[in-house]
Amino acid sequence: MKRLWIGLAVLVLVGLPLLAQQAPTVAVFISTLKNPYFVTLAEGARAAGKALGAQVVIYDGQDDAALQLSQVEDAIAAGVQAICINPAHTEALIPAVERANEVGVPVFSVDRDVLGGQRVCYIGTSNVLAAEQGAATFIRFLALAKRPLPWRIVILEGIPGASAAVEREQGFKNVLNPLIEGGAVEIVADLTAQFDRAEGYRVMSDILATTTDIDGVIAANDEMILGALEAIKAAGVPVGFPGGIILMGFDAIDDAVAAVRTGELVGTVAQAPYIQGYWGVEAAYRYLVEGWRPPEGTQVYEPTGALFIPTPVAVVTAENVDQVAQITKSPPPLPGTE
């Protein structure tokens, strides 16, 4: 027994300081590092830290708002000087932002905004606009494939209630609803697959069990469309433009970009999480060191009322797939620094 306790003590004493990073400046709270999209965001944040000489600490919120609030509390107690938060929930993290406000630690929201408390700015993309661009591209490919009307499509939605899911659904519907009303598009199924690849596979195979007469599938993220792709392939139904089922993803994660290259997906929407992470840390660092503020005339993000620094959006298709890495991983200058 005694030996075990000594073992525990040694483990803690020796192990933790080795893992710990000293003297940080910017804490970055990520909603979940299980999603490659946010892993890329974290990479961008780290790269900015390296480029600027800022200390960056990444916290994994595991999609749990309560855990994320605890992490913010702990980081503030540990004396971080600025916070970049990518909230697991837009509303449940308001108390976390308020805590930071109380002690004067500046907060920058990244990719998703928090619906309250004081944020210096929100760095992200408008999910609604990006989803509209994705849906428009999807429709363009259906038209180019010269399918008979109505086009029978499947929509895979994200986690019910998550703001990205709600906003992307809104963007899809903005483009699709007029077409549905006009009889050009028919919805075969409009279901949630929880932003998850395994769920995408499962839901798609369930749909395929009812019908294979499907012209296209559009999903609110790449994980779901890649799961659906595997399900369609497993069912032996042809995929791809122009003869098979036309698949459109969202997020441009590496796997999806590869699938665009092979023609299995017609496209995916690149939101540049790398640039979001990079700009988040850069803005926080420059705020602290150089007194950077969002430049005069910065727009306001309507849904949340925050000052909005938009990051670039690109729809990735076979035509531009080779320039994607260049577009999404080379951060342009942060507005207000030139």
Added chain:
Amino acid sequence: MLFPLSALLLLAAVASFISPHFLTSMNLKNILSQVSIIAILAAGEACVILTGGIDLSVGAVLAIGGSVTAVLMKWAGLPILLAIAGGLGVGLLAGFISGTLVAWVRIPSFIATLAMMAVARGGTLVLTGGKPVSGFTRAFRGIAGYAGPLPLLFIITLGIYTLRQLVLSHTRLGRYIYAVGGNELSTRFAGVDVRKVKLAVFLFSGLCAALGGVMLDARLNAAYPTAGEGYELDAIAAAVLGGVSFSGGIGSLVGTFMGALVMTVLGNILNLLKVAAFYQYIAKGLILAVAAISLSRGVKFAK
């Protein structure tokens, strides 16, 4: 109980040694707030495990209890106390159903509460339409406030623990709970209605979980449908770390509370030290494993 206490003290000593931020009043307040909700769940869970059962539904019941309270306040405009009563009532209902399934229908508790977990989670999504409900009154948010230096959440948790420990040590029901976990058959032969004992622990677990949901609402100023996912595992881990034996009959609530504290302090220290996210999983796993090895040794001799 001594083991988890010494583990906790050791952890705290080490923490204050390697991080100057650990023993600040801000951080200690943080820890007390953070431990409250997981400890409440663990209190209910520990009682179920004491009878030799398990309750996998506590995370989902937390979500539905919290959502019902939030919906009653925000959408139905009920006064705070009535809304909370409604939320707790749903927790009791969930516990009643689980308890009935286990005690009378004789479904193993693992399966019965797995079913309850799915139903409660689904019910939460249906009720809220999958959307978070947020923005409560100041009075309600006050539940996550402070009484002097102590967070109210912590005082509530402490109250529940005190009450429950009194029940366990000084009432017939308390003795029966241990007896059922120790040897169910002979307890039945002794003339105890084992079914009622089981129902009682599931009722308590459901109540604790729903109370945790109300507390989380106040802390986050929002109820969200995915709240509490995976918390059942934390609750079970806290109970077992605190010396509650998986085979039932052995363990205490004080130990369970220490177990919950160990887990919370562990997460807190890793955050204070700014340990990188992925290494946190490994560090947590290693430390829990070491702690569990030493704890299970003690239990082996006892049984």
